[in-house]
Amino acid sequence: MIFQDKPKINTYFLCLLLLLITFVVFIPSLSLHFVDWDDPEYLYKNPALEAFKTHWSWGAVYDIFTSKIGANYDPLPVFTYALERYFVAPNPLATPFIFHLDNLLLHLCCTVCVFFLFLKLGVSRTGAFLGALLFGIHPMRVESVAWITERKDVLYGLFYLLALLAYVNYIKADKEKQKWYIMAIVLSVFSYFSKIQAVSLPLSMVAVDIYFHRKWYLTKILFYEKLPWWSLSALIGLINLHLLNALHVINSEPQLAHYNLVDKLAVGAYSYLVYVVKFIYPYEMVHWYVYPVKLPVIAYISLCLLPVLIILLAWKIRKNIPLLFGWLFFTFNVMFLLQIVPAGKAFHADRFTYIAYTGLFFIVAFSYDRFVQSFPKRTFFLQALLGVYLALFAFMTFNQEKVWKNTFTLWTHYIREYPKRVFGYTELGSYCITDAINNYTVSNMGKSREELLKIAFVNFNIANDIDSSDRRPQPENTLAIFEGLGSSYAYANNYDSAIYYFTREIAIKPDGKDEYADRAINYYHKKNYALALTDYHTYIQLDPTDDGAYYRSALCEGFLGKYREGVTDINTAIVMDSTPADYYFTRAKLYRLLDVIDSSRADAQKAKLMGAHVADKWLQ
16 A cells, blocks of 8 residues: 655655654764673674784685674674774774764664665655654664674664565566566675574565565465575574584573473563563663573463464454564564574563564554544644654663663663662673773773772672572572672782682582682682692693693692692693793793703793793803
8 A cells, every 4th residue: 555645745855854863862872882792702802803903804804704703603794893993993992983883874774774665665755754763763772773793783684674675676676677686685695694683584575475465375486486585594594503502502591491391482472572562662671681590470471362462463454464564574573583492691682673673663654654544634643642752762762872881881770670680790790800900991981990899899799698588599690609709809819708709619610610720829829839739730630721720730839849740730831832931931940949950041041032031040
């Protein structure tokens, strides 16, 4: 159905107004920093991008497209980071603005694509403007735009929408159909290389077929015509499934051990309804919705209600093709993300709706046109109501962006939303410790090391209080608390308290190698070399490939007078890694204590050549 506007409404004026409003609403995103939530792994600590600080490397580009980051295969966003680092931002931490600007520009392009897609689908210019504006400023967009790592969303979304525009042109064209068909395939490839969610593209095309009353069920349309997209979806889906399995990400969360099939179906039904409710009013927006140990009753109610609601809805709108199209588009794009087969640590996420909500925005745009057509005298009342609704969304989006200012604000917001969850406090505490050690002046809002450690202590102690009062404490939370308190005390040079908490951590996880290393270094600082050596030996039994553990064992053995054992351990360390100058200088000292002067002198000379500060007495 095609709705007509008054001729005075100019398409390009509406397009510019759409861009302007969306840009203004997202202005706060341009002043955000990076967050320690996948940003380091994807961008400023990504070894695949190091070459682009100084020169362009096609070898590095090849590596980007033949490797993976985390548990996903999404090379195109990483490639855009390479472009940014090479041309304008060799040191990303100093220039987060450019990365946020590019995210916003991509989102603006997506918003314009939604506007023109709705026009292609026969919506009036005013209706398309309202639907696209909802896409542009809806609060559920914030995670995809403000989080630099989610370049994946705005990039896959752009090529996804462009591919759909090309596909609609292919359907509607009388001439040059092949051109639009090939263009749709090419654009789709870019979308598939950006994020796995693009696998829903052929299903969205089926929804478009239904909208245009094509005989979508015919083999030549459903199979042969869409064979490139079915094939690409299968290929990308299998690649990502392989990566998820290889990294043991599927069903990896400890809470999932208690979930049976009914529980997982309930998670899917609950998430589906949550996305619908958040479309109307986005509440409780955080970056990580962790699996609860026990599902709330509402999840099981959702499982009972959703099939009934779907049947009733399908029956009600079966002949109303535009509403059916919008609902199918939303469902097709969200159904792979309902975590019925759990992958990752979150059972739903705001970013999962980035393209899926386009179907619901279309329903709003179409319904607006239908209302104006049926009740023209009430148009002003409807527009005023929508204006208030959109203003509310703009205000919510503007404020939600500030949550992503930095890692500190991100976890502080999480704690505000979930004050009884241990997880938020331990993550904030861990971030503060890391910030204190590395002095990330870009992200710590100018806080001193002492202030950061104090914040860490406070948060770990709150977490400990909550965990202690929990009738069903989760071991992973308790471990994080003990590790955090141990680390906090260690960096405050309170070694006795640090040892106490690391010992409690080892009692829960006796096979955890890092726990022994943490306790050992504190024993070492207390000059209790015997206990430090015992922990290092335990660590080596758990991981015999760490040259640093052999080196530190040799140091302890030197202080304990076990010089020959020390030489044996340092020899092992040097075989594993012959580059650290400290290894040779330590062996020089041990040889000197064993009165093996020639070997001591040779190691001291080598250490000095490698850059170590070596006093003349060791060279004689």
